[in-house]
Amino acid sequence: MGSVLIRNVLLLTMNPQREVFDAGAVVIEDDTIAYAGSEPNPLSRCDEIIDGQGGILMPGMVNAHTHAAMVAFRSLADDVPDRLQRYIFPLEKKLVDRRLVAAASRYAIAEMLLGGVTAFCDMYYFEDETAKVAKDIGIRAVLGETVINFPSPDSPVPYGGLEYCARFIPQWKGDALITPAVAPHAIYSVDAPHLQECSRLAKRFGTPLTIHLAEMDYETEQCLKQHNMTPVRYLDSLKILDDACIAAHVINADAQDIELIKARKTGVSHNPGANAKGAKGVAPAAEMYRQGIKIGLGTDGPMSGNTLDVLTQISLTGKIHKLYHHDRALFPAVELVEMGTLGGARALGLDRLIGSIEAGKKADLVLLETESFNMRPRYDPYSVIAYSANPGNVDSVWVNGNAAVRSGKLASADSTKIKYDFSALQAEIREYLKNCG
Ligand SMILES: [Zn+2]
CATH class of the missing domain: 2.30.40.10 (Urease, subunit C, domain 1)
Incomplete structure (x- = not known):
């Protein structure tokens, strides 16, 4: 070089x-x-x-939480309630395969690079395909293979992601750009024994664990009912909340939850664009930042947040929190830029290298x-x-x-080819949706 x-x-x-x-x-x-x-x-x-x-x-900016290959479904069912169960999961089950993940990840990575993102944290299926593409185009990534309580696109059995992780992680561990990770989907979609197995696996390989946490109202309601604890305290009771854990969203967190996240040195991805669009509430990001929690910014999947760049999230973070707290002085621009760069690097455990x-x-x-x-x-x-x-x-x-x-153009890959392959995918998805009515 x-x-x-x-x-x-x-x-x-x-x-x-x-x-x-x-x-x-x-x-x-x-x-x-x-x-x-x-x-x-x-x-x-x-x-x-x-x-x-x-x-x-x-x-370089850090996208601390996304589902890159989900870009294949961007702009579908945007304004529908309960999209996750009604749309996203069934659609993924039918259409997501190795080829889709490779072509869609390539497209999403190109879009991220062109928007100034140099590292991202992903949670999806067939993460080895995303790893190959990320390595090929040249972007840094923490790639979490999803573990979930039903048969998924890359596993015929529930929780097959665990076995997938056991194969995927050793293949990529130690790579200069790729950090493989375990990604239990959420506390409402992974039961306690499997959450603990995810944690054991992550510890055994010395890799991060990333999870959606305290995102949904029903998640908190269920957790209080079943365990008499908030989602954050429940995850801590399972000994999963630690410095290798990257928690996405953390919207429904009280003062004690924030204290715990700080004490455990857990990373947080704040995803204001997706949270606003999904009407999920305003995360206590300002409180978390003040407490010195490792907090970065994420876009969430392109079906949730639609854009993949961090500049948009930097801007939204400032505007949403100033408005919500009626405080113009909250989150001065330097802090917003910090969250989009160094904060994201800290949340992903990469701040010794980047940020x-x-x-x-x-x-x-x-x-x-x-x-x-x-x-x-x-x-x-x-x-x-x-x-x-x-x-x-x-x-x-x-x-x-x-x-x-x-000069504003992709230098490490062929944009035309990426768009061509992605168009072919879109045609197939359109055809499938037409047949479904
Ligand atoms: Zn997500």
Whole structure:
């Protein structure tokens, strides 16, 4: 890979001092950031010099919770109540196979990279297909194979995901980009013995465990009725809430739940777009952030949140919580950008590698162009990112030192082919739906 100098950028490091360099530069050596700071004079000798043309260079954004391959079903049944049981599960059972997961994951990953996402945490089926595609295009990923209490697209028996995990995890463990994980779907769709088995498996392999938690109103009602505990306390009673656990949503959590999540060092993915669209409520994200919980931002699946970029979630997080709490000062832009970058890295347990632009960390970077009308003036770059940028402003993306996007175009894969293969899938899904009436 050699060395690359990216110069002439407004460098937003997200380092512990939150340093910003107006005339900044970064040197990448192979997969690692070798230098980040003011533009050196004279310029360092590098194999390649890239002129950032005054754009904003920021850490790669982290999508802390999604179901990437679900993009195949995006825009179906968007405004229907109880979609999960009535639509999503039956549709997946019929249509999800290896080919769908590979083609749809490829499409979703391309969309994420083009929107400035350099790492994501997934929960779906046939995660080995998503792993192959992620590795091929070049994106960092924590990939959780779903464990659920009914026969699933990749298992003829309930809880077959456990066996799938036992095969999938050793295949990918130790990879530079892929972290395999165990993904029990939720406490209402996985019983206690199987939740514990998921936890044992994750511990045995030393991998993360990711789960939907305290998301649904019926989940809390059932849990209180059956166990006389909130979902968070129930998961803790099973010894699953720990620092390798990544909990998605955490909407219905009280002060004691938040204390527990903090004490156990559990990661949280806050998914404001999907929560708002699904009318699920406002998660206590502000309280969790104040407590120093490892909290990042996620899109949820493209059937739930529809978009896959983190810029949109950064903006929504600010607006929803300011509005909900009647507090304009809540979540200043710097904190919002932190949640979309370093916060997500912490939630996924990857902050030693990524999340900020510092020498020694892996080179996961995003360059936002500031030539577009919506990107000027840029008195406060955090405000530009949080309140006026959109995924169309992403100019370049590097993951692990490799250029994945250049000049707003996918550089590490063929966009035309990805769209062509995805169109073929859509035609088949349309045909199936027509036949179903
Ligand atoms: Zn989800």
